[in-house]
Amino acid sequence: MVVTRFAPSPTGFLHIGGARTALFNWLFARHHQGTFLLRIEDTDRKRSTDEAVDAILNGMRWLDLTWDGEPISQFTRSGRHAEIARQLLDEGKAYRCYCTPEELAEMRDAARAAGSARLYDGRWRDRDPKEAPDGIDPVIRLKVPEGGGTVIQDIIQGEVRVGHDQLDDMILLRADGTPTYMLAVVVDDHDMGITHVIRGDDHLTNAFRQARIYAALGWNMPVMAHMPLLHGSDGTKLSKRHGALGVEAYRDMGFLPEAVNNYLLRLGWSHGDKEIIDRGQAIEWFDVKDVGKAAARFDMDKLTSLNGHYIREAEDDRLVELILPGLENELGETVGEAARQRLLNGMSGLKERAKNTLELIENSLFYVRKRPLSLTPKAAKILDAEGCGMIEHIRPNLAQLEDWSREGIETAAREVAEAADAKLGAVAQPLRAALTGSNVSPGIFEVMEVLGQDETLGRLDDALAAPAPPTGAAQD
RNA sequence: GUCCCCAUCGUCUAGCGGCCUAGGACAUCGGCCUCUCACGCCGAAAACGGGGGUUCGAGUCCCCCUGGGGACGCCA
Numbered sequence: 001m002v003v004t005r006f007a008p009s010p011t012g013f014l015h016i017g018g019a020r021t022a023l024f025n026w027l028f029a030r031h032h033q034g035t036f037l038l039r040i041e042d043t044d045r046k047r048s049t050d051e052a053v054d055a056i057l058n059g060m061r062w063l064d065l066t067w068d069g070e071p072i073s074q075f076t077r078s079g080r081h082a083e084i085a086r087q088l089l090d091e092g093k094a095y096r097c098y099c100t101p102e103e104l105a106e107m108r109d110a111a112r113a114a115g116s117a118r119l120y121d122g123r124w125r126d127r128d129p130k131e132a133p134d135g136i137d138p139v140i141r142l143k144v145p146e147g148g149g150t151v152i153q154d155i156i157q158g159e160v161r162v163g164h165d166q167l168d169d170m171i172l173l174r175a176d177g178t179p180t181y182m183l184a185v186v187v188d189d190h191d192m193g194i195t196h197v198i199r200g201d202d203h204l205t206n207a208f209r210q211a212r213i214y215a216a217l218g219w220n221m222p223v224m225a226h227m228p229l230l231h232g233s234d235g236t237k238l239s240k241r242h243g244a245l246g247v248e249a250y251r252d253m254g255f256l257p258e259a260v261n262n263y264l265l266r267l268g269w270s271h272g273d274k275e276i277i278d279r280g281q282a283i284e285w286f287d288v289k290d291v292g293k294a295a296a297r298f299d300m301d302k303l304t305s306l307n308g309h310y311i312r313e314a315e316d317d318r319l320v321e322l323i324l325p326g327l328e329n330e331l332g333e334t335v336g337e338a339a340r341q342r343l344l345n346g347m348s349g350l351k352e353r354a355k356n357t358l359e360l361i362e363n364s365l366f367y368v369r370k371r372p373l374s375l376t377p378k379a380a381k382i383l384d385a386e387g388c389g390m391i392e393h394i395r396p397n398l399a400q401l402e403d404w405s406r407e408g409i410e411t412a413a414r415e416v417a418e419a420a421d422a423k424l425g426a427v428a429q430p431l432r433a434a435l436t437g438s439n440v441s442p443g444i445f446e447v448m449e450v451l452g453q454d455e456t457l458g459r460l461d462d463a464l465a466a467p468a469p470p471t472g473a474a475q476d
Numbered sequence: 477g478u479c480c481c482c483a484u485c486g487u488c489u490a491g492c493g494g495c496c497u498a499g500g501a502c503a504u505c506g507g508c509c510u511c512u513c514a515c516g517c518c519g520a521a522a523a524c525g526g527g528g529g530u531u532c533g534a535g536u537c538c539c540c541c542u543g544g545g546g547a548c549g550c551c552a
Contacts, residue, residue, distance in 0.1 A: 007552090008552090009551080009552045011551090011552080041552060042552095043551090043552080044551055044552065046551095047551075047552085097550095099550095101550075104549090104550085108548095108549090111478090111548095112477065112478085112548090113477085114477090114478095115477050115478055116477090116478070117477095117478045117479055117547095117548065118478095119548070119549090139550055157480090157481070160480070160481080161480095162479065162480070163479085165479095166478075166479055166480090166548085168548095171549090171550055173550090174550040175550060176550080178550085180549090180550070180551085180552090181551070181552045182552095184552090185552085200546090201480090201481070201482095201545090201546065201547095202545095202546055202547070203546095203547090203552095204480065204481070204546075204547075205479075205480065205546080205547040205548070206547080206552095208480095226481090228481085228482075228545085228546095229545075229546070231544095231545075233487080235544070235545085236544095236545090263488095266488065266489080266501085267488065267489095268488085268489090269489095270488080270489055270490070270500095272490070272500085273489090273490065273499075273500045273501075274500090274501095275488090275489095275500075275501050275502085276501095292482095292489080293481070293482060293483095294481095294482050294483065294545095295481095295482070295544085295545060295546090296487090296488065296489090297487060297488075298487095299487050299488065299502070299503085301487080301502055301503055302487070302488065302501075302502045302503080303502095304502090305501085305502055305503085306501095306502085308514095308515090312515075352514060352515050353513065353514045353515075354514085355514095363513095410511090413511080417511095423511085424510095424511050425510090425511050425512075426511090427511075428511030428512075429511065429512065431511085432511075432512060438512090438513095439512060439513085440512055440513045440514085441512070441513075442512095442513085442514090443510095443511070443512090444511060444512080445511080
């Protein structure tokens with residue numbers, strides 16, 4: 001039985017790196033038909049907020065990373081943590097330390113100057129508690145063995161070892177009686193039955209410290225898997241500048257959750273030459289041991305490309321629902337039933353041209369805008385005397401057209417072009433300008449089919465009624 | 477500073493001693509398709525950081541250097 005967990009601290013949104021950690025834990029659990037738990041590491045009361053908890057939960061819901069059971073608040077378990085600390089104290093595996101913050105700072109400076117990794121010198125380790133000064137609340141520290149070292153068998157990092165001279169007697173329980181992260185993680189992972197800890201490799205050195213706590217408690221340590229961190233496009237630590245945004249920011253930028261998941265999965269993990277990997281395949285193929293050891297850089301272009309793919313694959317009605325709020329916001333009014341139907345009918349041509357839903361909204365607007373349309377400068381230029389002449393030419397044919405299908409319309413357009421000894425584009429572009437207000441759109445005969453005969457003729461009349469600029473006059 | 481980790485095209489990666497004249501994807505640049513823009517298709521350019529070993533043979537194993545990254549809190 002596999003039990004994994006994602007354990008974010010609620011001090012902000014679910015950033016993209018955290019999302020990847022969550023995804024890997026989720027995939028690993030699902031692959032093994034195991035359990036994926038969520039634990040909120042909210043022991044730092046000063047920095048934890050309910051808003052952050054909501055943001056993280058919503059981010060995971062958006063990515064469809066469903067957790068099993070209720071999220072566990074670490075803070076609510078502090079009694080249990082303290083109990084374990086006292087147990088260690090009673091067993092002589094931990095001790096009280098009465099150092100003041102100032103003393104600690106001095107020690108730290110001295111250790112740094114001496115090039116030592118051991119920041120605390122263990123001065124209260126074997127000191128008689130009777131010497132305890134008055135008025136100072138002690139912390140509880142773990143006794144880390146003097147000699148030897150600790151070895152971690154990490155399924156990603158391999159065998160990693162560190163000497164005990166690198167570890168100092170870490171604090172388990174703070175002076176105010178609250179547990180430190182180091183203690184809380186170990187106790188919670190144990191109590192929750194976590195079998196595999198999959199997290200960022202910024203925790204690798206913590207694993208050694210935690211190993212000492214497991215050893216002192218006589219507990220089995222879960223299997224460790226420390227995955228490389230995500231880097232920014234410039235190779236430095238991921239910052240807001242290059243993508244360390246909350247996942248909701250990606251949603252707002254028009255990304256689809258399946259694209260984000262697919263992209264995140266391929267960062268540091270691969271399955272041969274596969275690039276497009278759906279949920280089912282991901283679950284089937286994923287294994288933490290295949291995660292690479294090198295840090296990966298975040299690349300917005302590749303995410304965008306993947307997003308374009310998933311938009312093209314998405315169901316039309318889903319996309320309509322997705323962009324409706326944005327469209328109405330842009331329009332300043334609700335989209336009526338007829339317009340909505342137009343969107344649905346035009347979606348297949350629309351979605352092929354968008355790499356995010358923001359673009360999709362932008363490109364869909366002409367379908368739902370009310371007459372008369374305003375023209376972009378380029379569209380206005382196309383509708384010069386010559387362009388309008390072409391529209392005047394074709395309008396009667398369209399008005400009489402009985403087969404109002406894209407094929408029927410195209411045939412009519414070709415006939416007009418041929419009669420005028422012009423290329424099809426000479427007809428199509430003015431139509432496009434008049435019907436969409438732009439020089440770029442889906443295939444214009446498809447657009448006309450979707451718009452319907454009445455709307456099409458109406459929009460053409462609007463264009464003819466507007467004062468046409470002299471040929472070649474308008475600039476873009 | 478100390479400890480740990482990493483190192484293939486610009487980026488994500490395949491490669492697990494001979495299948496590598498190093499493959500795929502994104503981005504870039506050509507071309508085709510074409511009513512515009514996309515999509516799609518075809519093609520080009522583009523990498524094993526350096527130096528030593530081991531071996532008949534090294535991108536693949538070992539060492540050193542260099543270059544990145546991470547950790548060193550009564551934060552998590």
